[in-house]
Amino acid sequence: MKPRYSIFSLARNAMNYHKDWERAWRSPTPKAEYDAVIVGAGGHGLATAYYLAKNHKMTNIAVVEKGWLGGGNTGRNTTIIRSNYLQDASIAIYELARSLYEGLSQELNYNVMFSPRGVLMLCQTQHELRAFQRTAHANRLAGLDCRMISPAEVKELVPIINDDPKCRYPILGAYYQPRGGTGRHDAVAWGYARGADEMGVDIIQNCEVTGIMRDGGKVTGLQTTRGEIKTKKIGVVTAGHVSTIMDMAGVRMPIESLCLQALVSEPIKPVIDCVVMANTVHGYMSQSDKGELVIGGGTDPYNNYSQRGSFPALEHTITALIETFPIISRLRMLRQWGGIVDMTGDRSPILSKTPVDGLFVNCGWGTGGFKAIPGSGWVFADTMANDRPHPIAEPFSLNRFTEGRLIDESVAAAVAH
Amino acid sequence: MLLVTCPVCGAEGDETDFHGGGQAHVTRPATSDPENITDQQQRDYLFIRHNPKGLHFERWRCDRGCGKWFHAARDTATLEFKAFYGITELPPAELIAQAKGPWADYFAQRAQETKKSK
Secondary structure, eight states: OOOOOOHHHHHHHHHTTTOOOOOSSOOOOOOSBOSEEEEOOSHHHHHHHHHHHHHHOOOSEEEEOSSOTTOSGGGTSOOEEOOOOSSHHHHHHHHHHHHHHHTHHHHHTSOOOOBOOOEEEEEOSHHHHHHHHHHHHHHHHTTOOOEEEOHHHHHHHOTTSOOOTTSSSOOOEEEEETTOEEOOHHHHHHHHHHHHHHTTOEEEOSOOEEEEEEETTEEEEEEETTEEEEOSOEEEOOGGGHHHHHHHTTOOOSOEEEEEEEEEEOOOSOOOOSEEEETTTTEEEEEOTTSOEEEEEEEEEEEOOSSOOOHHHHHHHHHHHHHHOGGGGGOOEEEEEEEEEEEOTTSOOEEEEOSSBTEEEEEOOGGGOGGGHHHHHHHHHHHHHHTSOOTTTGGGOTTHHHHTOOOOOTTTOSSOO | OOEEEOTTTOOEEEGGGSEEEEESOOOOHHHHOGGGOOHHHHHHHHTOOOOOSSEEEEEEEOTTTTOOEEEEEEETTTOOEEEEEOTTSOOOHHHHHHOOHHHHHHHHHHHHHHHHHO
16 A cells, blocks of 8 residues: 555655655566456556456556556646536546546545636637537526626636737627646646556556557457567557557547647736636637746647648747737747647547457547546446447547547537637 | 748748648538538538648648748658648659558549549
């Protein structure tokens, strides 16, 4: 049993100049066989492993990761957490995730810094205003705590916003989810990893999957750069690289991998204490606890595995945000990066069994996966453990593309994808 | 920044002068045989995409030049363009030979169909 983190452990370790902190997770060598293997140690994969061990008592499992844990999109997003989607199926899974975030620091004994600071989605055209009014009604029917607010209320919540009614995209109102906010993205991965490791889950980093072994219609194991691992259940949770892994099993995916960029400014004094998404002009912004403005926008418009975006996409985002927040025009940007996002045709995720027995897939979160990590892990673990879709995961099956039963969030999305 | 050359009018420019149109060589099955399309075929046409890490074939449009659609071969890991070719053409033979996974399957199938029709 690992010692718990607390104010007392902090004080005790301070006495020793912080030299005696235990490792948060082991670095085990892979065993020959596991009951289940998760491919991909990002937030979704680690949460799946954590809930498999915690809720379903499956502790003889492993998470394999080609790089380091949390090094993909989990460490590259803009940490926004909200659940105000249009469709009922989406509301169910994103709200499960958002509500799990509320108690996650206590659950994991790891401070994920969930900060329900409120998320505003600006309405800058009449069309957008009406679309969000529609979403607001759908969300209230589903019991979400969200509401439309007036331009005056927007200005009160975000004093730095440009409220000139004559500008090209004036603020006509906003759709407000006060219980949305931000979290510490790395800590979510680290917390789940530490919790899963404590229950006996092997997290194997620097271990790239090179093949999926099959016996007829069912999986028998994985080939990796660290040898063969036998298992009867594989959960593929590899976001932008999901097509490359699923190609190994011969399962074709409705996914395209694009680059989504984000950037942070130099740290400044607090100027904005909520998250603002300006969807018509393609930009969103919040301020981190360090004072950096965290900025994101739309994807680069072509397939890309390089984790490098191009300048025009960034320029587009910056242009939009300077129009919305004129005071940031002279800020210098500190860092800029890209992550490879897995886009589906309807911009909703895939949590599904596959035509191959024992092969499960959790992907397609596209530009908005961070907010869903706890809920996605919860229902995907249940799906894998019981070999049938969890009721919340059921609408997100791969079959929906054959049946035409799409969960269309592309039109209702926060940012044009 | 991607640098693109239009094989139709010869215009050169960066990615903002052109428009990426996604995967190339997608054929609509309902065009040739509208009565016997399965749900699976329609799904493949609408949603399933080749998404390789490496050599990829896609459509681009010459937005600020001649306005024509054309094809390009590009490496999605290095972002390097390998060839630009016409909208009715197949990629150069040496690139077809380098294609892997679903793309290799696709070109093999195309070659077989051509042989049959001859």
